[in-house]
Amino acid sequence: MKLPIFLDYHSTTPMDPAVLETMLPYFTQTFGNAASRNHEYGWTAEAAVEKARTQVASLIGASDKEIIFTSGATESNNLAIQGVAQMYKEKGRHIITSPIEHKAVLDTCQYLESIGFELTTLPVDQYGRVSAEDVVKAIRPDTILVSVMFANNEIGSINPIAEIGRVCKERGVVFHTDAVQACGKIPVDVEKMGIDLLSLTAHKMYGPKGVGALYVRRRNPRVRLSPIVHGGGHERGMRSGTLNVPGIVGFGKAAEIAKARLQLDTEHSSRLRDKLWNAIRSRVDEVHLNGHPTERLPHNLNVSFAYVEGESLMMGIKELAVSSGSACTSASLEPSYVLKSIGVGDELAHSSIRFSVGRNTTDEEIDFAIERVVATVKKLRELSPLYEMVKEGVDLKSVVWTGHH
């Protein structure tokens, strides 16, 4: 067993060896530029890109002409949101999003707000889910875009995407979803779910880093985008720049494998995730699950451990590669904005851990993780006067505290 144990599959995934195998010839032998129209090198590269386009499209129920390759989901989100804003600004300047989006969506929306667009941030429930009714309430005659993520990367909650897609369609508003964490993990279908724009990335589904895609609907309705990168007119003019042929080929292969293994991966991940959670909650008290209990990604577990200090907890489990509920912003340790927006207090947010499992996670690794987590939390609580008071039946709310730290 290799230490530290990788339990951070939301941040990235190891590349599947079959993906690497498929990519290798495109670096050295079939190295042509997919835009070269005059010779065999170019044609071979173009054919490989078109095959990958079909593989990626097939994962999400799209047709291949609707896939635009990008450098990753950060770019896809920027292209979707800025592209719609620029293209439809004469129609209206109002954009709707949620507070728990990835920064690539939030910061792009805030940038647009700073240059004269109007932003509505939807409420979320205690599990971090958006409701279609709230989307309906927020839509105005000048709304040009709704951007709501498919599934959250911290707490794993899955939004009612098909319902949101339906209400957007009924009102003629373009619907974008950041589906990075959902693609290849749970079924995603742009037709059935009424999605107009969808962002995805290869490195979160066992493909290479630095390659992603944006799905852009071509019919009912045809969505038009202003490009944000100008140049040679690649990707139907929506994203100029020489295509990353090996990366795209790897992305296609990763999509094909993910589609074929969807059921298998889900069963494997959810079994190990449930094993971890069931062991933690049966052996440690005062633990809280963040995110929806059932409407959640099969590989996500986000837990707050009350009465332990976040940094000590992370130190105690440093043999596990996990994410904490604190984001290190330059100088200070800020609690996660996602946990904040579902009402988790600062203390609990700091002592939250996001575990995410994947294809390569084993029972042995989960058993090891369980022992490390349980032992660390128990040890830290032995040192906690607060925990001791709670166990003695003292109601902490009734305690009058003197001084403050």
Ligand SMILES: *Cc1c(COP(=O)(O)O)cnc(C)c1O
């Ligand atoms: C990782 C991630 C992104 C960013 O994707 P990159 O390809 O790394 O730029 C965007 N959205 C979500 C939900 C993510 O988890």
